[in-house]
Amino acid sequence: MSKITLAQRAQFDEQGYLVVGPLVPPEQVARLGRSFEAQVADWAAAIDTPLDDYLSVVSQWTNVWEHNTAFRAQMYHQRAAAIAASLIGCAKVRVFHDHLIVKPPQGGGTVPWHRDLPNWPVAEPRAVSCWLALDDVTAASGAMRFMPGGHKEPMSRSIDFLNEAKEWGAREQEAVPVPVLAGSAIFHHCLSWHMSPPNATAGWRRAYITIYMDAACTFDPARAGWHPMTGRVTVPPGAVFNEDAFPTLGPDLSPDSLARAVGGAA
Amino acid sequence: MNRIQMYSSSSHLKQGLHRALAVSYALTSPAEPGEGVAWWSLLLPDEQERGRLHALPLDALARIYARDTIRAVLDAGRAAMGLSALDHAAVAVAFKVAIISGKAHRDHLGRDVYGSSNKGLWDLVCGDFGGAVALRYGPTLGEDAVPLAESGPSDAALGALRALTAFDTSPRGDGHGACVAWLAAQLGQLGFDVAVHGADRGRPLLVAHRPARGLSGHLVLYGHYDVTPFGREETWTHPPRELTVADGRLFARGVADNKGPLACRLAAIASVEAAPALTWLIQGEEETGSAVAHALLPDLLRALRPTLWLDETGYHDHIDGTLRLLGRTMGPNDESLPPDAALTALMGALRGLASRWGVAARHERRGLNKNVVEGGCPFNHALPAGARYLAIGVNDSGARIHGLNESLPAWTFPLHAAELDVVFRWVGHTAGSES
Numbered sequence: 001m002s003k004i005t006l007a008q009r010a011q012f013d014e015q016g017y018l019v020v021g022p023l024v025p026p027e028q029v030a031r032l033g034r035s036f037e038a039q040v041a042d043w044a045a046a047i048d049t050p051l052d053d054y055l056s057v058v059s060q061w062t063n064v065w066e067h068n069t070a071f072r073a074q075m076y077h078q079r080a081a082a083i084a085a086s087l088i089g090c091a092k093v094r095v096f097h098d099h100l101i102v103k104p105p106q107g108g109g110t111v112p113w114h115r116d117l118p119n120w121p122v123a124e125p126r127a128v129s130c131w132l133a134l135d136d137v138t139a140a141s142g143a144m145r146f147m148p149g150g151h152k153e154p155m156s157r158s159i160d161f162l163n164e165a166k167e168w169g170a171r172e173q174e175a176v177p178v179p180v181l182a183g184s185a186i187f188h189h190c191l192s193w194h195m196s197p198p199n200a201t202a203g204w205r206r207a208y209i210t211i212y213m214d215a216a217c218t219f220d221p222a223r224a225g226w227h228p229m230t231g232r233v234t235v236p237p238g239a240v241f242n243e244d245a246f247p248t249l250g251p252d253l254s255p256d257s258l259a260r261a262v263g264g265a266a
Numbered sequence: 267m268n269r270i271q272m273y274s275s276s277s278h279l280k281q282g283l284h285r286a287l288a289v290s291y292a293l294t295s296p297a298e299p300g301e302g303v304a305w306w307s308l309l310l311p312d313e314q315e316r317g318r319l320h321a322l323p324l325d326a327l328a329r330i331y332a333r334d335t336i337r338a339v340l341d342a343g344r345a346a347m348g349l350s351a352l353d354h355a356a357v358a359v360a361f362k363v364a365i366i367s368g369k370a371h372r373d374h375l376g377r378d379v380y381g382s383s384n385k386g387l388w389d390l391v392c393g394d395f396g397g398a399v400a401l402r403y404g405p406t407l408g409e410d411a412v413p414l415a416e417s418g419p420s421d422a423a424l425g426a427l428r429a430l431t432a433f434d435t436s437p438r439g440d441g442h443g444a445c446v447a448w449l450a451a452q453l454g455q456l457g458f459d460v461a462v463h464g465a466d467r468g469r470p471l472l473v474a475h476r477p478a479r480g481l482s483g484h485l486v487l488y489g490h491y492d493v494t495p496f497g498r499e500e501t502w503t504h505p506p507r508e509l510t511v512a513d514g515r516l517f518a519r520g521v522a523d524n525k526g527p528l529a530c531r532l533a534a535i536a537s538v539e540a541a542p543a544l545t546w547l548i549q550g551e552e553e554t555g556s557a558v559a560h561a562l563l564p565d566l567l568r569a570l571r572p573t574l575w576l577d578e579t580g581y582h583d584h585i586d587g588t589l590r591l592l593g594r595t596m597g598p599n600d601e602s603l604p605p606d607a608a609l610t611a612l613m614g615a616l617r618g619l620a621s622r623w624g625v626a627a628r629h630e631r632r633g634l635n636k637n638v639v640e641g642g643c644p645f646n647h648a649l650p651a652g653a654r655y656l657a658i659g660v661n662d663s664g665a666r667i668h669g670l671n672e673s674l675p676a677w678t679f680p681l682h683a684a685e686l687d688v689v690f691r692w693v694g695h696t697a698g699s700e701s
Contacts, residue, residue, distance in 0.1 A: 043370065043376060047370055049366050053362075054366060054370070056363075057363050057366040057367050058367065058370045058377065058378060060377045061374065062375040063375055108379065109379040111379065160271045161272045161379075161380040162271055162380060162382060163269065225272070
């Protein structure tokens with residue numbers, strides 16, 4: 001099992017994101033790609049919609065792990081979880097949710113500059129997203145752009161993706177596009193500022209994202225507006241999330257195991 | 267029409283689609299006196315009740331929006347607001363996209379890019395149209411439907427009505443002076459200059475004036491604070507000297523004639539920021555011959571040239587809530603002539619507003635029937651030829667004014683408050699275009 005280095009950890013702390021590649025081998029990427037194709041065909045059929053029409057509209061799916069064994073296995077990826085725990089600085093992580101986000105060829109809109117946590121009913125800024133590329137992602141195909149160090153800025157309110165745009169001014173030039181190869185992952189802090197442009201290429205831009213948070217994080221329904229997971233929470237506000245829809249990752253994530261996985265950084 | 271945001275539920279879009287059609291129809295359908303008209307009459311019989319309640323699902327709305335008759339109504343509404351016709355092919359595509367997105371979300375938490383499908387449809391149908399309607403008539407016309415069961419007086423309106431009904435302003439009552447003082451204080455707090463006339467010859471007439479607040483034009487309102495005798499109080503089902511709220515109605519002597527409308531309008535004026543110049547005439551002898559008002563009002567009214575004269579109240583049918591829109595242009599000798607184009611447009615907007623409460627509207631070319639007392643109401647009989655007259659308000663035909671168990675429906679209060687806001691903005695727009 002590969003480890004992240006202290007230098008990588010320091011890079012994440014400074015910039016708010018870290019590319020780890022490859023996280024999974026090509027055969028696993030191919031397996032996930034085939035699972036995606038089969039799964040979206042099933043979903044399109046379930047709502048009696050031609051697949052092309054379906055994929056021209058629907059581009060994001062939440063809780064894929066509850067529908068699909070291949071993505072369920074990926075969500076439980078031990079190294080991904082161990083890296084997340086290391087970057088958060090916790091002994092045990094819990095999955096907030098997963099999602100698939102795709103940009104079809106010559107399509108997909110712009111997701112404006114935003115931070116994730118202001119949109120989540122999670123109290124603590126102790127979470128990272130593992131953004132696993134299922135296709136080679138280039139600046140032209142909609143690679144995410146990050147504002148280095150933005151995660152260290154104070155907490156901010158949610159951005160309305162449909163009606164607002166954050167203005168950086170001259171600082172916009174500091175934004176960094178982060179292209180990655182299929183099988184590589186971008187781990188980014190829940191307070192990192194990021195965006196993505198449309199896909200201007202003839203290929204797909206697919207990513208599978210797992211959000212890992214400190215297993216001790218608590219439910220704060222007042223933080224966010226509507227969120228698809230809020231209705232799944234079965235603990236009261238202020239309480240630690242439970243296992244009903246937010247699984248912690250197994251016994252292999254003991255502190256000793258984490259230390260082995262991340263070279264002592266845990 | 268509420269803007270679609272990332273967190274908007276699909277109900278915002280559906281409400282907007284209902285409102286666009288309802289308002290388009292109200293603004294452009296024939297306004298001749300006659301039977302009640304309602305936008306949902308455009309729909310097929312099995313769609314009408316859900317349409318009235320703004321509860322049609324998106325796929326049904328897609329089928330409705332694809333009909334030529336509906337497209338013509340929507341385009342007429344847009345033309346009335348100075349907008350070009352819809353791109354109906356684009357609307358059809360946007361419906362298809364929004365329906366797929368909605369199905370995917372309900373079935374397996376699939377989504378488009380953060381609600382962009384709903385916003386795409388909303389932008390086409392509701393965006394510029396809703397903006398134009400809001401600019402002319404204010405935002406209330408486009409807002410979501412109001413279930414009747416959830417519609418009732420604000421705390422401010424209820425408090426004002428409770429205070430007003432506690433004054434005994436019946437012919438032999440002793441509360442007239444205190445009531446005048448209370449009204450003067452309330453009006454003063456709202457920024458009115460209040461003059462009290464005729465106290466030496468009867469129950470005084472209040473003449474209250476407030477300069478314009480951000481809107482052109484001038485609106486004259488009329489009302490009265492006196493009430494008829496209590497009658498055999500022991501036969502009332504609720505005590506006539508204090509306000510009782512029961513079974514969706516408000517009970518007390520004078521609650522409908524005319525203290526409820528006064529209370530509603532006081533609270534409504536307090537809640538809005540923009541208003542034209544207002545003159546409010548409130549007399550104290552409407553039920554006993556109006557001696558002071560008959561002596562003073564003719565000269566007073568001749569000196570005013572308002573954009574609109576608004577009578578003391580108006581009525582709804584108590585069976586189904588249908589709004590009776592009493593509107594006319596005054597002719598010689600109190601003759602009721604058809605409303606002019608501007609007043610017709612206002613009555614259309616008020617029909618559209620009423621549809622938020624799921625009630626139809628009916629035009630009647632007349633004034634309130636107030637000839638019960640010899641000489642009638644001096645307000646109605648002293649309006650100059652050419653005056654625009656409108657009677658709208660909180661009453662319904664079950665109010666039993668002057669009778670036992672006088673009452674008002676509670677649900678009409680928010681509607682009338684919203685009506686005043688629409689009237690204010692129409693006065694501003696009309697006066698601005700006529701100057």
